[in-house]
Amino acid sequence: MGILEKISEIEKEIARTQKNKATEYHLGLLKAKLAKYRAQLLEPSKSASSKGEGFDVMKSGDARVALIGFPSVGKSTFLSLMTSTASEAASYEFTTLTCIPGVIEYKGANIQLLDLPGIIEGAAQGKGRGRQVIAVARTADVVIMMLDATKGEVQRSLLEKELESVGIRLNKHKPNIYFKPKKGGGISFNSTVTLTQCSEKLVQLILHEYKIFNAEVLFREDCSPDEFIDVIVGNRVYMPCLYVYNKIDQISMEEVDRLARKPNSVVISCGMKLNLDYLLELLWEYLALTCIYTKKRGQRPDFTDAIILRKGASVEHVGPLPGGVGGPHSLPSCPPTSATASTGRSPASSSTRWCGAPAPSTARSAWA
Ligand SMILES: Nc1nc2c(ncn2[C@@H]2O[C@H](COP(=O)(O)OP(=O)(O)OP(=O)(O)O)[C@@H](O)[C@H]2O)c(=O)[nH]1
Ligand SMILES: [K+]
Numbered sequence: 001m002g003i004l005e006k007i008s009e010i011e012k013e014i015a016r017t018q019k020n021k022a023t024e025y026h027l028g029l030l031k032a033k034l035a036k037y038r039a040q041l042l043e044p045s046k047s048a049s050s051k052g053e054g055f056d057v058m059k060s061g062d063a064r065v066a067l068i069g070f071p072s073v074g075k076s077t078f079l080s081l082m083t084s085t086a087s088e089a090a091s092y093e094f095t096t097l098t099c100i101p102g103v104i105e106y107k108g109a110n111i112q113l114l115d116l117p118g119i120i121e122g123a124a125q126g127k128g129r130g131r132q133v134i135a136v137a138r139t140a141d142v143v144i145m146m147l148d149a150t151k152g153e154v155q156r157s158l159l160e161k162e163l164e165s166v167g168i169r170l171n172k173h174k175p176n177i178y179f180k181p182k183k184g185g186g187i188s189f190n191s192t193v194t195l196t197q198c199s200e201k202l203v204q205l206i207l208h209e210y211k212i213f214n215a216e217v218l219f220r221e222d223c224s225p226d227e228f229i230d231v232i233v234g235n236r237v238y239m240p241c242l243y244v245y246n247k248i249d250q251i252s253m254e255e256v257d258r259l260a261r262k263p264n265s266v267v268i269s270c271g272m273k274l275n276l277d278y279l280l281e282l283l284w285e286y287l288a289l290t291c292i293y294t295k296k297r298g299q300r301p302d303f304t305d306a307i308i309l310r311k312g313a314s315v316e317h318v319g320p321l322p323g324g325v326g327g328p329h330s331l332p333s334c335p336p337t338s339a340t341a342s343t344g345r346s347p348a349s350s351s352t353r354w355c356g357a358p359a360p361s362t363a364r365s366a367w368a
């Protein structure tokens with residue numbers, strides 16, 4: 001049996017297994033198996049032509065945003081509107097066949113926006129250019145999932161499933177579980193909270209499935225078996241995702257209102273240039289970038305040129321500034337007015353990748 005069949009067998013078994021106390025170990029094991037097969041599926045294949053890698057586009061600017069969506073939802077139209085790059089748009093599906101980068105200039109930051117081919121169900125398993133598209137998505141700081149407002153909700157859950165299946169976790173934070181494989185001593189299991197979804201026995205079963213017999217496990221959160229598996233597997237990416245419903249010029253006001261109220265969602269029309277400013281504002285918040293305006297002693301700050309930092313970074317990350325002026329430790333001694341920061345709220349938890357780990361300094365100094 002090939003991996004794809006094994007995966008589908010397990011998925012079917014999970015679907016037909018009733019969820020209750022008596023089946024929780026069985027389900028936990030199935031999920032661990034499923035995660036293993038999926039990981040195998042994603043291992044780069046040996047042949048040179050299909051390395052499972054993304055399109056070869058250099059990362060540039062302060063942050064990277066990937067446009068993911070079904071064909072013909074308006075991704076290329078959006079790129080051409082927001083950047084000075086033109087990407088061909090047409091009414092037929094799969095107009096775009098490769099990755100087309102553009103740059104959004106916003107609040108002094110350069111945000112790299114990537115237009116990508118449309119993806120369809122089965123993309124993660126290699127349908128169309130799905131794997132390449134998803135490989136690019138993994139490298140983004142934020143995913144914009146573009147949806148056609150005239151089509152049903154099913155497109156959204158299908159895409160979510162595709163991204164989930166390759167270890168991309170959207171708008172979720174990293175499970176707060178300490179996990180450390182050891183050389184001996186068996187499995188030591190502890191938790192600082194009451195667990196309602198996992199138990200010591202289940203955790204052991206799952207670990208054994210991964211051939212781990214010695215490890216330290218500490219649950220600091222009431223996590224599910226899936227979240228625990230994510231921690232063991234380890235190569236998950238936790239990423240903010242903005243759901244963008246395009247083509248609202250084609251639907252009723254009631255429908256627009258309903259979509260706009262969904263979490264992490266924004267409604268737009270590229271055709272009629274509706275709500276694009278608001279989308280940019282939200283995108284900025286999701287990127288959690290902070291502008292720092294610097295100034296020379298005795299001069300006004302230069303608001304036209306900011307230093308862009310990932311949220312959570314501090315002035316220490318700015319590094320020495322060109323021309324020998326200042327340096328990593330000179331800013332804190334300045335009066336508070338000399339460095340002005342502005343930032344938006346973080347979309348979800350504070351322990352997520354997008355605001356926890358500050359990006360290396362991408363500073364463009366006002367003193368240059
Ligand atoms: N009514 C309406 N049509 C739109 C809007 N935005 C884009 N379109 C149309 O939708 C069609 C598809 O647009 P594209 O930008 O090519 O879509 P895409 O997602 O890049 O498609 P692929 O590259 O094939 O995946 C084009 O005919 C656009 O003119 C909109 O806001 N309203
Ligand atoms: K198209």
Ligand SMILES: [Mg+2]
Nearest residue numbers: 075076095096
């Ligand atoms: Mg396109």
